[in-house]
Amino acid sequence: MKVTVDFEECLKDSPRFRAALEEVEGDVTELELKLDKLVKLCIAMIDTGKAFCTANKQFMNGIRDLAQYSCKDPLVETNLMKFSDTLQEMINYHNILFDQIQRSIKTQLQTFVKEDIRKFKDAKKQFEKVSEEKENALVKNAQVQRNKQHEVEEATNILTATRKCFRHIALDYVLQINVLQSKRRAEILKSMLSFMYAHLAFFHQGYDLFSELEPYMKELGAQLDQLAVDAAKEKRDMEQKHSTIQQKDYSSDDAKLEYNVDAANGIVMEGYLFKRASNAFKTWNSCMLQADSEKLRQAWIKAVQTSIATAYREKGDESEKQEKKSSPSTGSLESGSETKEKLLKGESALQRVQCIAGNAACCDCGLADPRWASINLGITLCIECSGIHRSLGVHFSKVRSLTLDSWEPELLKLMCELGNDVINRIYEAKLEKVGVKKPQSGSQRQEKEAYIRAKYVERKFVEKQAASVPLPEPGTKVLPPSEEEKRHSGPEKSLLAREQGAASQKVRSSDSGIQPSTDDSREHLASTISANSLYEPEGDKQESPVFCDYKQPSPGLQLYQAAFEKNLPHMAEALAHGAEVNWVNMEENKATPLIQAVRGGSLVTCEFLLQNGANVNIRDMKGRGPLHHATVLGHTGQVCLFLKRGANQHATDEDGKDPLSIAVEAANADIVTLLRLARMNEEMRESEGLYGQPGDEIYQDIFRDFSQMASNNPEKLNRFQQSDSQKS
Template identity: 50%
Template sequence: MFFIMCCLQLVKQCHAMLEAGKVYCQSSKSFINGLRELGQNCSRDSLMEVSEPHILIDTTQKSVKTKLHTFVKEDVRHFKDVRKEFERRSECLEGAQAKNAQAPRGKTHEVEEASNALLNARRMFRSEALDYVLEVRERVQSTKLTITTIPIVSSQDALVVTHGLSFCSVQYTQFVLNSAREKRDMEQRHAAIKKKDVSYDDSIMDFNADAANGIAMEGYLYKRASNAFKTWSRRWFSIQKNQLVYQKKFKEQPTVVVEDLRLCTVKPSAENERRFCFEVVSPSKSCLLQADSERQQQAWISAVQNSIASAFQERREDTHSPVSPSGRGSGTEQEDSSCKALEEVQAIPGNRQCCDCGEADPEWASINLGITLCIVCSGIHRSLGVHFSKVRSLTLDSWEPELIKLMCELGNTVINRIYEARIDEITIKKPQSSSPRGDKESWIKSKYVEKKFIHKLPETGRNTLLRRSSARRNRATTADRSGPKPPLKPKPNHRATLPRLTDAEDEEEDLSALHPGALLYRAAALQNFPVMADALAHGANVNWVNTAEESSTPLIQAVSNALAACEFLLQNGANVNQADSNGRGPLHHGTILGHTGLVCLFLKRGADYNAKDKNQKDPITIAVDNANADIVTLLRIAKMNKEMREMDEAFGHTGDDTYQDIFRDFSHMASNNPEKLKRRSADPRF
């Protein structure tokens, strides 16, 4: 019985030994693998194989536990002290940078004091940074020496125990010598660098549009907030992917300041008391930034300018393709359209300077006002809303021929005669190109929203109805309505925008007492753009209805003349589907007159091609009756396109824009070669 009990006890002990052995072997294997991995990270140091487990335990006790414990308890504590000093110097530098940024340009003494404090803080910070780097490298080197000696000593002890040999490992000796040499070299380089002047400003990089990481420029800048407090914050800015972005913290998602650098400009800013400021202006907003020095300011301005140029160059290279994405025409058509718009629009008197501040060579426009604007004023106009001003780029956006003609009919000189008619009577001073943005914004709102500077219309004698003479009514029904109309002549000793109308068959008609809506109606019939603009400035309803003439509207009156007059009214909010008392809208009238360009324009602006007049005729029926093949083609294409789009949407498809290309071709032909559209079909049903 006793023997059996001893056997059972032995079995239990054996089982316990086996389990402990498995754990030991696994732990030993993991530890040795860890040593190998560490050795692989030290490329110049080789780790020898450890074969004796009991020797490994002894070596671990001596080399790892004792030495690493000393490293963690003593060396790391010293390292933390050095790090705290480094962080303290970093905070001092940030404080000196903030005081230097706040120093007002007009106070020389404060500027000099802040500059000297910044130089001293930068010198102390960089000296402490060098000490910090040296400390890090020395501690890492010491730790590496401790860890890599473990297998070497282990192997050496194994040889002593096994073979009774005692000799110094050549590998170990070489490693110790190399480590000592590296430490001496580090200390010598450290001493040499600390003798140099480390107070210089080298905190920015050079602009590099082809940088491998896509960052063309980066560095710290102060940014003024757009809130009411106008606080300044230091942020890490960078130029990447044709955008200007900043980050508050490392690896934080960048905040985009400028979405597309082609849409912005950059210039030094002197409106703030702070030094080294510059402004990045886009149509949607303006961002005021500050560098730490004049050198940094110039470097950033140059970098943004180079980025803008690079963005334009990339766009030109992208558009120089033989076929456009839609498969029709050249890829340079939009660029050619923009170049044509810029040349023709800037050639109009007064358009070489911004309409509101006078800055030279403006590259933006308000298409419903017919004026050119600089980028700052264009951003302010955009903020007013499209019911006041519709902003478009003269260099980046595509321009339809009718829009270019519209811009050429008005211009800064004409519009300023209306909106700045009383400028000499008012003490408000017009801003200049160098004026602060706030002054420009106040002026533009007073000019276009409050309309403080226009001449007031007389309060008495305003006629809200407008009747034509019998001669004019007869002429309207018998003559070609598209023929030339007599010009509007100004009333003597009165401003040119409220004229008299003279006609050989009519008595002189005085328009100065007309209601603004009636004035717009008459000016639209005669295609007089300055008078139309004047009427709108005085509050004319662009959809005013003349009940004395079949409830006709200014847009219907403009149909008999040209594309530009209709475009002007549409850009100012005219309803393209408003019909007269006969149920005929502008599209009906354009179809009746056989004006292909106008039909194309109205269709692009959303005219209803299914609307029927009192005779139950829609525009397609009228075009077929008149045997106008081009207009029938346009109307049928518009109808087919709508049906195809509805079908595509039902099946989840996006459709294509082929019909837009066709409409574009008709628009260009109507503006540039209208004689090609005067065609009739022999078969009315074609």
């Protein structure tokens, strides 16, 4: 309803004007009530909608949890994740709709009520006040005695001034009334139009989203039809098998024996025995197993003997393979039933790893909040990409859960040293050059699998090795170049320039028919540390020269140098370029990158090499392996790590010394304790026939404490080095 007031009637202050004012004021009061009610209903609608979105999001998370639980069934996992992603998009559209509703209805109408109607009320108050003053002036003028000329003139002047002020205020009031009446239509319709456009956009977005999903749903429907047919067939087969088995007679012992044999699955015998327990020796819990008959007893005895013989044969074959091939254990000492959970586990490991640059999204598809990791690559993965990584084999990627698995401290620190950004700069360096598009979280599994295999197995996107070598460390001698090199490089060129020139000269020579050398042992830079100098007294060490042949170092030598420098990104890059993790430096007593990592003093560097297949028992020319070197240098944390990874502490060097004798001579109590404890545990397991078992809880607890200390409080393990320096 639109009611306007005439300006002419306002000046006359006629009864018609007063009636129009009364009608307008009543209309504005009712309008204010209606708008307030509409705003409150809008607020309630928005709150209810947000509650719906919250419940919908919880339901969507439940679908994702079910998808992760069904990770072994690709059909269920893929479809559930697809549907949950669609629901997440709809939740986002709902939130956008509620924001637009709040702006169009709540905010806009509240502004109209608080500003425009408030101005009307303020003008009304002023009008009523001046109207009352006018009435008082009229009464006073009417009651003044006419014989008192002075009072008559005063009353007349007051009445004239009051009328003039009344007309001015009345005109302003009428103007405010007419403006409000004109504006309210535009404000109401504008807000409602915006409200309707918000719904139009919401439903268009939903329609487009489900239009894209419709072919996928139809395809799934066809698959479900086929699944129903297959299920019916399986049901008939199982009913037939059930009927066939039900007709057999299992009353005799011979029938039971036939039923218990399952050679196809490697089971010789299975069933139930009656357990009679006793504790006659007060220390060991003994028990006696009782069969139902003599024939079953003999069958069980034969099955156990056969299994023991098979285990011995497999153990012997495994030992032979271990001698031929280096394969350090990646498992920890903890058993599945450990009672003291001191390792980082669950959300704490997840939070620490995900805060590394790039780790908040899957390394290969970009899906947010990844819950899996490749421990040898140092990256985080979503559940689908982690399944693809498992199919590559552990020699390419070792997958572990960030929430379900226990994490050793050195392994957690390894994950924090690398990260998705670092690894992708290596393995995706040529991605744009080759024109390959990286898959997204919604891409098909086949597309992701092809990309991951090309990235990590074929290494198609790794940049070729740069034709330069790093400068030698400060404090080392660099022999001058030969006369031939001087002719190719002027005096103004730096060492790095001469190295790059030599590398390019090598390529030109190859082009002219001269084949370049492919021997890794000849393409190297001598290390800045001599292998013999590690065990000399500090005052007797001689400055070792570095012979630079200005050639491109091999990936193996790059890995060797980076291991000493504690540079994990450079080590990962060397492995991506094809470096052999057990590469041997023939110029430095046949030392390996793992031995160099020991010399560098980094526990995380050693763990990285072990996780990537480094052999913990390869020894140098002097017969010293990584455990020997760690013992000589007093690196307690590394000694603990190598013992956990299967290092042979009985091996002796060229002087006939094993790690224990070296530790005893050095009076390093911590390392002596670890070596003796490990040797005692090994002897106990051999005497009890517990092959492959980690040992008792005390042994596990001590090694776990040393691991925690070496990773989180390494200064506590520096007692030997500190006391040694004080003596000197």
